[in-house]
Amino acid sequence: MPLKTISDIFENNDRLQLGTVRTKCQMNKITSVKEIAKAYEYAKHKLLQAKEWGYENFTDMGSNASGLIRSDASPAIEKECIIWSINHYFGLNRHPEVIQSAIKALQEYGTGSGTSAMSGGHSSLHKQLEKRLAEVMKKEAAILFSTGFTANFGALSALGKSGKALFLLDQECHASIFDGVKVTGCNYLLFKHNDINELERFLIKNASEYENIFVVVESVYSMSGEEAPLKKIIKLKKKYPFYLYVDEAHGFGLYDVGGLCNQLGLSADVDFIVTTLSKSVASVGGVVACNYQFKTFFQVEATAYMFQAAMTPADVATALTALNIIEREPQLQQEIWEKTAYFRQGLISKGFDTGKGTSPIISMYIRNIDLLYQFSKLLFEQGIFVTPITYPAVSPSEVRFRFIVNNGHTYEQIDYTLSVLATIGKDLGVI
Numbered sequence: 315m316p317l318k319t320i321s322d323i324f325e326n327n328d329r330l331q332l333g334t335v336r337t338k339c340q341m342n343k344i345t346s347v348k349e350i351a352k353a354y355e356y357a358k359h360k361l362l363q364a365k366e367w368g369y370e371n372f373t374d375m376g377s378n379a380s381g382l383i384r385s386d387a388s389p390a391i392e393k394e395c396i397i398w399s400i401n402h403y404f405g406l407n408r409h410p411e412v413i414q415s416a417i418k419a420l421q422e423y424g425t426g427s428g429t430s431a432m433s434g435g436h437s438s439l440h441k442q443l444e445k446r447l448a449e450v451m452k453k454e455a456a457i458l459f460s461t462g463f464t465a466n467f468g469a470l471s472a473l474g475k476s477g478k479a480l481f482l483l484d485q486e487c488h489a490s491i492f493d494g495v496k497v498t499g500c501n502y503l504l505f506k507h508n509d510i511n512e513l514e515r516f517l518i519k520n521a522s523e524y525e526n527i528f529v530v531v532e533s534v535y536s537m538s539g540e541e542a543p544l545k546k547i548i549k550l551k552k553k554y555p556f557y558l559y560v561d562e563a564h565g566f567g568l569y570d571v572g573g574l575c576n577q578l579g580l581s582a583d584v585d586f587i588v589t590t591l592s593k594s595v596a597s598v599g600g601v602v603a604c605n606y607q608f609k610t611f612f613q614v615e616a617t618a619y620m621f622q623a624a625m626t627p628a629d630v631a632t633a634l635t636a637l638n639i640i641e642r643e644p645q646l647q648q649e650i651w652e653k654t655a656y657f658r659q660g661l662i663s664k665g666f667d668t669g670k671g672t673s674p675i676i677s678m679y680i681r682n683i684d685l686l687y688q689f690s691k692l693l694f695e696q697g698i699f700v701t702p703i704t705y706p707a708v709s710p711s712e713v714r715f716r717f718i719v720n721n722g723h724t725y726e727q728i729d730y731t732l733s734v735l736a737t738i739g740k741d742l743g744v745i
Contacts, residue, residue, distance in 0.1 A: 331683065331704055331705055332354070332357055332361070332369075333704055333705040333706040333707070334705060335350075335353050335354055335357050336350065338353070339353055362387060364687075365391075365691060366687050366690075366691070367385075367387055368701075368702075370385045370386060370387045371383055371384070371385045371391070371699075372384055372385070373397065376407075377400045377402055377407055378397065378400070378408065378722060379396065379397060379400065379405065379720055379722030379723045379724075379727065380394070380395065380396045380397055380722075380727065381394070381395070381397060382394055382395075383395045383397070383694075383699050393694060393695075393697060393699075394697055395694070395697045395698060395699035396697060396698050396699065396723070396727045396730065396731060397699045398698070398699065398700040398701075398715075398716075398717040398718055398719075398731070399699065399700060399701045399716075399718060400718060400720055400722075401564075401592065401593040401718055401720075402593065402594075402596045402720055402722075403567065403568060403593060403594050403650055403674055403718075403719075403720050403721065404567070404594060404596070404636075404639075404640065404646045404650065404720065404721050405596075405720055405721045405722040406594075406595065406596040406636045406639060406640075407596035408722070409596075409636070409639065411635055411639060412596060412632055412635050412636055412639070415631040415632060415634070415635035416628040416629075416631055416632045416635075417628075418631065419439065419627040419628045419630070419631035419632075420627070420628050422627075423437055423439065423627035423628075424627065425626065425628070426623065426626055427623050427624035427625065427626055427627065428623065429623060429624070430619070430620055430621055430622055430623060430624055431458065431613075431619060431620075431624045432613070432619070432620045432621075435623060435624030436458075436624055437627055437630075439627050439630045439631055439634070440458060440624065440625065440627075440630050442630075442634060443458065443630050443633055443634050444456045444457065444458055444601075446634060446637060447601050447603060447637075448603055450571045450572040450576075450637065450641075451562075451566075451572040451573065451575075451576065451581060451587050451589075451601075451603040452572055452576055452581035452582070453581060453587060453603035453604055453605065454604070454605045454606050454609075455603070455604060455605060455606050455608075455609040456601050456602065456603045456604075456609070457601065457602050457604075457609050457612050457613065457619065458599060458600070458601055458624070458625055458630075459599065459600040459601065459602070459616075459618060459619055459622075460598075460599060460600070460618075460622050460623060460624060460625055461590070461592070461598060461599060461600050462490070462563055462588075462589065462590020462591065462592055462599070462600035463489075463490040463590075463600070464490075464600060464618040464619075464622060465490075465588050465589075465590070465600025465601060465602055465618075466488065466490035466491050466493075466494050466561060466588055466600070467490050467493055467494040467497075467618055468494070468602075468612070468616035468617065468618025468619050469494065469559075469586060469588065469602045469612060469616060470491060470494030470495050470498070470528075470530070470559070471494045471495075471497050471498055471616070471617070471618070472611065472612055472615035472616040472617075473498075473526070473528060473557075473559075474494075474495065474498025474499075474500040474528075475498065475615060476526065477498065477499055477500060478500070478524065478525060478526065479498070479500045479501075479524065479525075479526040479527070479528060480500065480501050480502065480503070480520055480523075480524040480526070480527045480528070481495045481498075481500060481501070481502035481503075481527075481528050481530060482502070482503050482505060482513060482516050482517070482527065482528070482529045482530065482556075483495065483502055483503070483504050483505070483530045483531075484504070484505060484507055484508065484530070484531045484532065484535075484542070485504040485505065485506060485507050486507045486532070486535045486537060486538065487530060487531070487532060487561070488532065488536060488561060488563070491530055491532075491561065495530070503516050503520075507535075507538075507540075508540065508542060508543055510543050510546045510547065510550070513529065513547070513550065514550055514554075517529075517550060517553075517554040517556065518554070521554045521555060521556075526557070527554075527555065527556040527557065528556065528557045528558075528559055529547060529550075529556050529557070529558050529559065530559045530560075530561075531544075531547065531558075531559075531560055531561070532560070532561040532562075532563065532564070533560050533561065533562045533564070533565035533569075533573055533574040533575060534562075534563075534564035534565045534568075534574060534673045534675070535564070535671075535675075536563065536564055536675065537675075537677065537703055537707055537708055537714075537716065538669055538670070538671050538675070538677050539564075539669075539671025539672065539673040539674070539675030539676060539677055540669070540670050540671045540672070540673075541565075541574065541672060541673070542560070542574075544560070544574065544575065544578055544580055544584075545578060545580065548580055548583045548584075551583060557585040557586065558583065558584050558585050558586070559584075559585065559586040559588070560575055560584050560586070560587050560588070561588045561589070562574065562575065562587055562588065562589040563588075563589055563590045563593060564593065564673060564675060565589075565673075566589040566590075566593070566594055566595075567593070567594025567595060567637075567640050567647075568594060568647065568650070568673065568674065571637065571640050571641050572587075573587065573589065575587055585604065585605075585608075586602055586603070586604050586608070587602075587603040587604075588600065588601065588602050588603070589601055591629070591633045594636070594640065595632070595633045595636035595637055595640070596632060596636050597625075597629045597630075597632040597633040597636065598625070598629050599625040599629055599630070599633060646721060649721050650674055650719060650720065650721050651674075653674075653719050653721070653723060653725070653728065654673070654674045654676070654719045656725065656728060657676060657717065657719055657728050657731075657732070658671075658676050660728065660729075660732040661676065661678060661732065661735070664732065664735065664736045664739070664745060665739070665745035666678050666679075666735070666739065666744070666745060667679040669714075674718060674719040674720070675716060675717075675718055676716070676717040676718075676719065677703070677714045677715070677716055677717075678714055678715045678716075678717065678735075679712065679713075679714045680713055680714055680715065680744060681711055681712060681713060681714075682713070683704060683710065683713050685742055685743075685744060686702050686704070686713045686714070686715070687702065688742060689715070689738055689739075689742060689744065690702045690715070692738045692741075692742075693734065693735075693738065696734045696738075698731055698734055698735075700715045700716070700717055701715070701716055702714075702715060703715065703716050717731075
């Protein structure tokens with residue numbers, strides 16, 4: 315029997331999640347993009363009624379550790395909150411020196427870059443930043459992309475252009491990594507998160523069949539805050555022929571200025587070290603650090619580099635100045651690690667499950683979607699804004715909150731958050 319309305323694909327007692335909409339459409343053989351869009355609109359309407367639609371929330375005055383959270387969706391919301399979703403780990407987006415460097419760049423270089431790097435979109439500032447990034451990441455060269463997402467997408471899609479490569483990905487890799495690999499049409503396999511034994515089994519089975527094998531991991535995983543077993547992966551590199559590609563988005567600036575690979579003394583053994591500039595250095599952009607030959611390769615093969623407008627001069631100046639501040643003021647790193655330990659230990663002492671993470675990304679596992687959304691609404695009522703992480707970002711049985719600590723958070727705000735979490739957690743039976 316054909317479906318009468320799009321609402322027929324949703325069961326009345328089914329917990330509505332945006333991540334399951336496309337799956338439900340596929341199960342019901344709905345392939346028209348117009349009908350799929352209707353399904354999303356239906357889901358949005360239902361989530362708005364339940365006060366669970368978060369895709370249009372915004373901060374009134376930009377990224378900060380606290381501020382007014384608003385939404386123009388109906389019904390509109392407005393609440394002063396402590397904000398736990400901002401990746402500006404050191405709060406340098408508010409640093410006077412960083413702001414002044416951006417203003418100076420605007421005055422001297424203008425606003426946009428106007429074209430791609432290939433067509434003259436880079437300035438002397440861009441060349442300075444590429445040189446500095448190569449130095450701090452301890453690689454021969456570095457190539458700038460307009461965003462962290464397009465750095466991963468551009469580099470990986472270029473590496474797989476031959477169509478004869480094999481990609482071995484940790485199952486918790488970022489969406490930009492998956493998108494970059496999938497577009498190549500190459501074969502790829504997912505190994506269980508941080509499972510070095512399964513990775514080795516894949517290498518044993520496929521090492522003789524592929525000329526180009528790429529092992530792709532994140533130094534610190536964005537949804538759990540867990541570190542990759544980089545030393546163990548490097549040991550595998552001594553036994554099997556593969557290229558190692560490490561995304562340092564959540565390691566860059568926090569461990570060593572150049573990231574976790576640098577701190578562990580492994581940079582020379584990593585073929586490609588990638589990071590976004592939107593987190594620790596409070597800008598926007600992405601970089602791939604590699605050898606000279608691969609930089610030239612990406613300049614020619616990465617369409618995201620060739621055909622996208624380059625980073626703006628103001629963003630480049632921001633990143634350069636922020637890098638200087640991080641190197642000059644090691645107390646910034648000390649502060650965020652102390653606050654991270656304080657918050658994480660506070661959660662553990664109250665009975666919450668924070669998993670195996672160690673970084674300023676602190677996951678608080680709820681593992682029940684109904685409790686997660688109920689918890690989220692109660693937190694917001696108490697002035698705490700934190701992102702619920704659900705499918706498909708994580709499996710349905712691993713839903714969680716993700717708290718991101720930054721230096722703008724005060725100990726008073728951490729204590730208040732812990733107190734509210736404990737009260738609600740007990741009321742809901744989570745702890």
